[in-house]
Amino acid sequence: MTTEQAAMSLAGEDRVALITGASRGIGLATARLLVRRGYRIVITARQESDLARAVADLRALHPGVSSYAGDCADPGVVNDLIRSIQRDFGRLDVVVNNAGGSHHASDFAALSPEDWDQTLRQNLKSAVMVTQVALPLLKATGSASIVNVSSKAGRHRTDMAACDYVAAKAGLIGFTRQLAQELGPCGIRVNCVAPGITVTARVEQRWDQRPERIRAQVIAGIPLGRFARPEEIAAAIVFLASDEASYITGATLDVNGGAFMG
Numbered sequence: 423m424t425t426e427q428a429a430m431s432l433a434g435e436d437r438v439a440l441i442t443g444a445s446r447g448i449g450l451a452t453a454r455l456l457v458r459r460g461y462r463i464v465i466t467a468r469q470e471s472d473l474a475r476a477v478a479d480l481r482a483l484h485p486g487v488s489s490y491a492g493d494c495a496d497p498g499v500v501n502d503l504i505r506s507i508q509r510d511f512g513r514l515d516v517v518v519n520n521a522g523g524s525h526h527a528s529d530f531a532a533l534s535p536e537d538w539d540q541t542l543r544q545n546l547k548s549a550v551m552v553t554q555v556a557l558p559l560l561k562a563t564g565s566a567s568i569v570n571v572s573s574k575a576g577r578h579r580t581d582m583a584a585c586d587y588v589a590a591k592a593g594l595i596g597f598t599r600q601l602a603q604e605l606g607p608c609g610i611r612v613n614c615v616a617p618g619i620t621v622t623a624r625v626e627q628r629w630d631q632r633p634e635r636i637r638a639q640v641i642a643g644i645p646l647g648r649f650a651r652p653e654e655i656a657a658a659i660v661f662l663a664s665d666e667a668s669y670i671t672g673a674t675l676d677v678n679g680g681a682f683m684g
């Protein structure tokens with residue numbers, strides 16, 4: 423271990439963080455920042471090949487990086503994931519429920535029961551399941567922290583997604599508040615970040631397909647006049663996960679350039 427790595431290790435005090443959906447985008451930016459703070463991390467995503475690229479990127483910063491491939495809305499996958507964290511690390515201090523996304527912007531009338539199932543499963547049920555299975559490990563630390571990644575769409579109307587995504591992300595905010603109330607006495611803080619549009623590869627592709635008129639309108643609605651970078655969302659997530667936010671629980675932090683001021 424180099425001196426720089428040893429110093430980072432001290433800063434994170436050897437804590438272990440799990441970040442779901444971290445092969446790219448906001449999840450990967452969060453993983454990078456946690457690794458730089460000295461956390462040992464476990465990242466998940468659905469595709470093994472995507473994860474391998476992310477792990478190589480992160481191990482260049484710190485060797486304490488593990489990965490687990492699978493759908494984190496699948497109970498079997500989640501049970502195996504948490505069991506492997508227990509076996510390999512023996513502790514879990516931070517969970518970032520980041521996995522999610524929206525895949526269409528259909529009208530309500532066009533959404534099928536399968537669309538609803540897929541979107542609620544990917545954005546809400548995955549966070550619920552990971553949190554529930556991880557709970558005994560989190561309780562054992564005495565001061566753990568959970569950060570859920572919602573969306574500005576869960577706080578306000580949107581032009582970028584459909585009712586299923588908005589309902590799932592609003593559900594995550596309600597879940598955050600109620601869980602914070604329940605887990606406060608166990609020393610576990612539960613918070614949420616609600617990002618505005620953030621320039622990841624998935625979003626960039628969909629944005630480029632939007633008519634120029636709509637793009638101009640969306641940008642005009644952001645006081646800071648631009649979209650977020652993944653690193654800017656990661657900074658808010660890591661703040662809420664850290665001891666710097668030791669008296670914050672049940673909160674949803676809007677990180678949207680002023681596009682919605684709650």
Ligand code: NAD
Binds near residue numbers: 447573620621
């Ligand atoms: P992305 O598509 O770039 O990356 C998503 C990651 O999640 C990938 O690693 C993917 O494999 C993983 N993933 C998705 N579903 C999963 C599942 N069921 N099990 C395991 N892994 C899964 O996404 P992003 O744009 O970085 O978004 C990250 C989070 O932020 C999502 O919850 C998204 O809804 C939210 N968000 C994004 C934006 C934005 O503009 N990018 C805005 C608001 C909220």
